[in-house]
């Protein structure tokens with residue numbers, strides 16, 4: 519039976535219910551790029567089995583950074599955060615999968631890397647909140663919003679990975 523969806527890649531191979539398919543925006547922040555952690559960070563999500571839909575190295579404008587972090591305007595760290603995010607290239611990623619939003623947040627770990635569990639990206643690779651190497655959308659709504667904000671439609675790729683039959687029982 520045909521199902522209607524934004525996302526066609528996982529159908530009918532991987533999902534039982536379209537409601538479960540989400541997308542999330544992940545970004546290696548400038549410190550992650552400068553410290554040579556891009557491959558390490560991408561591997562965490564790749565190894566988990568999520569589907570990479572978009573990927574680019576990008577130097578973002580102040581306007582884009584401000585739009586991305588609009589919910590944090592007014593926080594004491596906001597000006598420094600905008601300066602940090604625009605200080606060098608970032609690696610932008612769009613990932614898709616069942617429960618990808620909260621799973622990616624768990625793989626990333628707590629905002630303050632000193633409180634992030636060992637085994638998480640921030641827990642293993644960072645110390646300061648203002649240098650916490652990676653971003654992940656905090657809700658499915660923000661996942662859609664941020665993927666659309668950082669990627670043009672033709673930068674997102676629909677494809678079927680060869681390992682697909684081995685990802686789902």
Ligand code: ADP
Pocket residue numbers: 590595599628629647648649650652653654656
């Ligand atoms: P997260 O990225 O874990 O979702 P937030 O959305 O609360 O966290 O904050 C966005 C980013 O702002 C954080 O990842 C971090 O880089 C920065 N930030 C948050 N809190 C602080 C803080 N107290 N001091 C410095 N930077 C902060």
